[in-house]
Amino acid sequence: MKRIDVPVFTLATALVVVLSLPLSAHAQNASEALYKSKCAMCHGADGKKAAGHDFTGADFKKLSDADIAATITSGKPPKMPAYKSLKPEEVSGLVAYIRSLK
Numbered sequence: 001m002k003r004i005d006v007p008v009f010t011l012a013t014a015l016v017v018v019l020s021l022p023l024s025a026h027a028q029n030a031s032e033a034l035y036k037s038k039c040a041m042c043h044g045a046d047g048k049k050a051a052g053h054d055f056t057g058a059d060f061k062k063l064s065d066a067d068i069a070a071t072i073t074s075g076k077p078p079k080m081p082a083y084k085s086l087k088p089e090e091v092s093g094l095v096a097y098i099r100s101l102k
Helices: 006-020 025-038 065-074 088-100
Strands: none
Touching: 025 088, 065 088
């Protein structure tokens, strides 16, 4: 029978717990501010399609986080601009914030 390396097991468990937590309040606020400055003018403050895609609809909820991140980064002509200057953590924060819209 193999022995479990307790420090490695503890570290792995802690990592899983941390990664499964929702965004911190600071990260949530930063992502919300970024959404308001870059996205809300077309998608609405609540994500319910002012001139853009409805983030609260069933079709949108089927998209993977990777698909949403790719659209943010690369855009979707003719209306959705590409935001190539955003850092990966900003894009993932936006994805998480958009997912939180009800």
